[in-house]
Amino acid sequence: MIYSRYNIFSKIRESENYFIMNLLSGSADILSSEDAEKVKAIQNDNNFPYDDFVRELAGKGYLMDSDEEARLYRQKYLDFINSRDKDEIQLFFITNYSCNFACSYCYQDQYNNPKQELSIELIDSFFQYIQSEFAGRKKYITVFGGEPLLNNPKQKLLLKHLIENANESNLEICIVTNGYTLEEYISILKSGKIREIQVTLDGTEAIHNKRRFLKGGAGTFDRIVRGIDACLESQIPINLRMVADKENINNLPELAQLAIDRSWTNSPWFKTQIGRNYELHHCQSANDKLFSRISLFERIFDLVRQHPHILQFYRPAYSVAKFLFENGDLPDPLFDSCPACKTEWAFDYTGKIYPCTATVGKDEESIGTFYPSVTRNTELIDEWKRRDITSIEECKECNVQLACGGGCGSVAKNRTGNICSTDCRPVKELLEIGFSAYFNDYK
Ligand code: SF4
Ligand code: SF4
DSSP: OEEOTTEEEEEOTTSSOEEEEETTTTEEEEEOHHHHHHHHHHHHOSOOOOOHHHHHHHHTTSEEOHHHHHHHHHHHHHHHHHHHHHSOEEEEEEOOSOOSBOOTTOGGGGSOOOSOOOOHHHHHHHHHHHHHHTTTSOEEEEEESSOSOOSSHHHHHHHHHHHHHHHHTTOOEEEEEOSTTHHHHHHHHHTSOEEEEEEEOOSSHHHHHHHSOBTTSOOOHHHHHHHHHHHHHTTOOEEEEEEEOTTTGGGHHHHHHHHHHTTGGGOTTEEEEEEEOOOSSSOOTTGGGOOOHHHHHHHHHHHHHHOTTHHHHOOOOTTTHHHHHHHSSOOOOOSOOOOBTTTEEEEETTSEEESSTTTTTOGGGOOEEOSSSOEEOHHHHHHHHHOSTTTSHHHHTOTTHHHHTTOOHHHHHHHHSOSSSOOOOOHHHHHHHHHHIIIIIOO
16 A cells, blocks of 8 residues: 555645645545644655554545556546547637737737638638537537627627527537627627626726727726626626736725626626736736736735635635535546647637637647638647647656646647646645635635
8 A cells, every 4th residue: 555646735824734635536634733744654654554544544545555546547537538528619719810909918919910801701611610520519619809899890790690600500609808899799699699708807997997908098997897787787697807917916806896896796697717917928028027826826815815805706716625615525637637629629710720729820830721621730639639647748747637637738838849748737835725715714
């Protein structure tokens, strides 16, 4: 019997207690400091006495026979692949790369905007392609840009056509928008099966307008807020996203209060997410304002302590801590956190296909075309498909692999030039905070 290589064991932040977790056996426990000392002794010496405590650890899979551990790993991996083969596919459709905003941190601002334009013919080709390529699979479409909801008659006509096509195919639609024209689009949106509209609001008025303004500099806050109100009134689900960095994170308590005051947080059609502003495609002008993954969540942890009302607006995941708290169980092991070319594909208005949204618009990342003719770079597609924690050398030896899943393939490729390389997540550190937050504070 050995100390399982998949145990994640550490001290809970601002507590005397420890946690131990094993996603292969599905166990998680909070340990007193005395029991934690016994675990440390077992970690350091495999000749441990077989007492009641050891029997309990073994019963929960923290200690395992190594052959049994390998067998369980193989079985869970096959379960993961089987279940992913039945998962719903997310198909991004990029209507244009142009935008009416000039956000201070936009990563798409350096993209070329090919002179080509979206057409009815291209939309029809997209639907023909996805109906034959992904026949029999559950799927939905996410409309993306640039800004897809541009306020001109031609764009509205094209969006209407896209929604009609989706309705005929019985497909739900998500839209990622800056939210500026939501009010003008409400009647078109109501004609579709809208799963969700993702809108970005980076803070209350002054903070948001400093970061997300029109080309020309005018503020955008008021219209976005009215657009969110209009969607919620029409029971169109809103997913409000705050893109956070050191410039706006301290405004989170005020933004949360605004959402509470406008009764957004009482609506069943309202949810939120916080996205980290990070450097994916090109150098940010001010990298010192960016958070690392862990420092963002450390800051949120502190802010929630000082302003608990934030929890009405946003509850951080802290790796699997929130899931464990809400479900009383761990999620299944995550053998792969990157859905590119597996359950995610992206298509743009020039007829090109890409592995996912992080790669759209970059010619060298294209994996084929659906218009005017169908072509596929099968070698590149296979490389994306192969990427998981069993194909990345470092991940095979990593004890947090079943919570991390290898991270983002695009970030990994930007860093190393190789898709099958690591994008490490600070899983242990996030859990240290998460156990403190969910099992001490938020209770
Ligand atoms: S490459 Fe990154 S952004 Fe793209 S699907 Fe994978 S994890 Fe997501
Ligand atoms: S990406 Fe890094 S942290 Fe994640 S499983 Fe691989 S080695 Fe571990």
